[in-house]
Amino acid sequence: MPRRRSPIVELANPLSFHDAVANGIGRRRLASPAVEHPFWGVVRERPEESSDDSFLDSCRAFAVRMPDHQFFSHGTALRLIGAPTPSGASGEMHVAAHRPSREPRTRGVVGHRLQVRDSATLWVHGLRVEHPVRAWRQVGGRWSALALTQIGDFLIGGRRPLATVEELRHELHVMGGTPALRAALVQLRVGSESPRETELRLILTGAGLPEPELNVSIYGGYGEFVARLDLFYRRYRVAVEYDGRQHAIDERQYRRDSDRWDAIRDEGILHVRILNHHMRDGGRPAVSRVRKALIARGWQP
Numbered sequence: 001m002p003r004r005r006s007p008i009v010e011l012a013n014p015l016s017f018h019d020a021v022a023n024g025i026g027r028r029r030l031a032s033p034a035v036e037h038p039f040w041g042v043v044r045e046r047p048e049e050s051s052d053d054s055f056l057d058s059c060r061a062f063a064v065r066m067p068d069h070q071f072f073s074h075g076t077a078l079r080l081i082g083a084p085t086p087s088g089a090s091g092e093m094h095v096a097a098h099r100p101s102r103e104p105r106t107r108g109v110v111g112h113r114l115q116v117r118d119s120a121t122l123w124v125h126g127l128r129v130e131h132p133v134r135a136w137r138q139v140g141g142r143w144s145a146l147a148l149t150q151i152g153d154f155l156i157g158g159r160r161p162l163a164t165v166e167e168l169r170h171e172l173h174v175m176g177g178t179p180a181l182r183a184a185l186v187q188l189r190v191g192s193e194s195p196r197e198t199e200l201r202l203i204l205t206g207a208g209l210p211e212p213e214l215n216v217s218i219y220g221g222y223g224e225f226v227a228r229l230d231l232f233y234r235r236y237r238v239a240v241e242y243d244g245r246q247h248a249i250d251e252r253q254y255r256r257d258s259d260r261w262d263a264i265r266d267e268g269i270l271h272v273r274i275l276n277h278h279m280r281d282g283g284r285p286a287v288s289r290v291r292k293a294l295i296a297r298g299w300q301p
């Protein structure tokens with residue numbers, strides 16, 4: 001049975017090599033198999049083989065060697081603030097600096113030397129991060145209009161929005177933007193609560209269907225709350241909801257959902273559920289289902 005490594009308590013958090021030595025950790029211990037060097041000049045306890053090095057842990061490790069003028073940017077900044085990123089996006093770490101300061105040049109990091117500009121960084125998870133509005137523009141040449149719209153909807157949505165549409169528009173006016181960014185800007189809507197909701201909305205409107213209201217709360221005849229609907233065609237009393245569950249749910253959850261669907265229908269609303277397989281083939285099945293529902297309620301193409 002292999003012998004378990006003894007943890008180096010002092011390296012539970014990453015340190016610079018210099019600080020590790022200054023804190024009394026000998027060079028021999030720093031060269032042991034129990035210690036790893038995720039970036040040049042950074043040391044930390046090597047995680048167990050069964051554990052996965054998280055994205056946030058990697059950022060914290062690199063932050064140990066970041067001077068004050070550098071900050072996480074581009075897609076890395078967006079991931080750190082919790083924005084949705086494309087499934088095929090690279091996991092590269094992006095770090096930037098404004099001229100005349102220098103960007104990092106080291107293994108495992110994509111450095112960016114940005115134009116002269118006042119800093120607008122935020123502190124997120126104890127890390128210096130580019131402002132979300134600027135980070136959105138920075139990925140404009142790398143990601144699709146759909147991805148940029150999903151990110152933009154995230155930034156302008158929620159109870160505490162991270163940006164406004166006007167701020168995003170101003171950023172493109174001042175700094176310029178790609179065709180994908182300009183296309184995304186006009187498609188942003190306050191109220192979308194998930195990337196798939198944004199995608200479904202764009203699929204439906206792109207197919208020539210009316211634009212729905214987003215996440216609308218409906219109430220019964222006595223003012224009681226009935227449901228909050230993902231997409232709602234108020235004029236036609238048609239609700240469209242995305243259900244991304246991959247597997248069967250437990251019986252208790254299914255009963256709750258069934259009661260909710262019945263309550264929605266009791267309000268005279270035609271309820272259309274969109275599942276994952278309806279989003280395939282460019283969303284044609286989803287468009288077909290919603291189109292039929294709208295026509296049944298009086299919409300004329």
